[in-house]
Amino acid sequence: MNEFIDILGSKNFIGDGLNDCARYLEIKNFTISTVMVSDTAYENFKIFLELHKDFDILLTKRELKKSTVQHFKDKHGYEKQGCLIWLRKPGIINPPNINYNSII
Numbered sequence: 001m002n003e004f005i006d007i008l009g010s011k012n013f014i015g016d017g018l019n020d021c022a023r024y025l026e027i028k029n030f031t032i033s034t035v036m037v038s039d040t041a042y043e044n045f046k047i048f049l050e051l052h053k054d055f056d057i058l059l060t061k062r063e064l065k066k067s068t069v070q071h072f073k074d075k076h077g078y079e080k081q082g083c084l085i086w087l088r089k090p091g092i093i094n095p096p097n098i099n100y101n102s103i104i
Contacts, residue, residue, distance in 0.1 A: 034086040036070070042083060055093075063088035 006012045037045065049056040067084040074080055 034067075034084040036072075036082050036084055038080070038082045042066070042085070045085075058093060059087070061089070062091050062093070 004012055049059065065086055065088055069081050069083055071079065071081050
């Protein structure tokens with residue numbers, strides 16, 4: 001991943017990992033509101049929840065679920081795998097108040 005300053009003067013990033021992430025976001029034809037995540041993304045999500053117990057409690061109350069491993073091919077025909085995550089109980093979850101240097 002490479003850091004750069006964008007045309008607005010904000011710190012930004014580009015790299016193969018972000019391109020790979022885009023392949024997971026392309027998968028959108030699910031019957032319920034789900035998010036497809038890579039194994040690495042899910043592990044980082046668990047670390048985030050360990051650091052932010054309030055979100056962990058909230059997602060537990062909303063019954064966060066995770067599927068078994070799913071396999072798919074991206075638009076270039078490369079095999080990918082990840083899991084689906086979703087909330088069984090609906091609700092609005094506000095994003096964490098974290099300064100990412102790109103938020104003014």
